[in-house]
Amino acid sequence: MRYSQYGEIYRRLNEAIASNNTSAMAAVIDTETFLAMLPGIEVPLDFAQFVVELDRQRMMFSDFGRNVTIKEMIVDDNRLGAFYTMTVTHDGPLMTRDGREILPATNKKITVKSMDSLTFNNAGKIVHVVVVSDRMNTLSQLI
Numbered sequence: 001m002r003y004s005q006y007g008e009i010y011r012r013l014n015e016a017i018a019s020n021n022t023s024a025m026a027a028v029i030d031t032e033t034f035l036a037m038l039p040g041i042e043v044p045l046d047f048a049q050f051v052v053e054l055d056r057q058r059m060m061f062s063d064f065g066r067n068v069t070i071k072e073m074i075v076d077d078n079r080l081g082a083f084y085t086m087t088v089t090h091d092g093p094l095m096t097r098d099g100r101e102i103l104p105a106t107n108k109k110i111t112v113k114s115m116d117s118l119t120f121n122n123a124g125k126i127v128h129v130v131v132v133s134d135r136m137n138t139l140s141q142l143i
Contacts, residue, residue, distance in 0.1 A: 006080045006120060007073055013126065018065040020058065022051055030125040037130045041097065060095060060105075061088035082116045090142055103142060110141040 009028050016024035026047070035044040038053060045053060057064045067087040074081040087109060094103040112133055119128040 002075075005124065006075050006118075009120070009124060009126065010073070010080055010082060010116075010118065014065065014068055017054060018068070020054070025051070028126055030121055030123070030127045033121070033127050035128050039131060039133045039135055056095070056097070060090065060092040062091050063087075063089050078120045078122075080116075080118045080120070082118075084114055084116070086112045086114065088112060094142065106142055108142060110138060112138050 013025065013028050016022075016028070029047060031047040034047045034050070036046075036050045036053075037044055038050075041053070054064070065086065068084055069086075070082055070084045072083045090103075090106045090108050090110060092105050093101045095101055114131060114133040117130040117132075118126050121127045
């Protein structure tokens with residue numbers, strides 16, 4: 001696949017996340033083999049767990065995924081790297097994965113700096129994603 005094809009698949013994934021459209025996510029992800037590594041989560045997530053984590057993020061930031069600005073994309077072989085910012089509103093309590101509240105909603109708009117690394121299979125579906133975010137910068141904007 002070419003750069004523009006992977007870029008289009010990545011754009012479709014971001015649109016699906018922004019609109020909370022699980023079917024559209026499944027259209028670009030190989031749901032049988034998919035694994036995701038996300039900030040603060042020490043084990044890989046399968047597709048169903050990934051969707052649950054996105055829902056958890058939306059409970060803390062209702063506009064999660066809607067205001068993304070891609071700064072740069074790089075494609076090499078079957079991998080895509082994207083550097084981006086996402087502006088979100090902290091309008092729900094910041095929670096740990098086990099349900100403990102860390103910080104009540106501040107209603108602050110913050111900008112999260114992140115990088116995604118995606119791997120595609122031969123059919124052009126996403127099989128692996130690693131997300132790295134500047135968590136210290138993110139937290140400092142909330143307190």
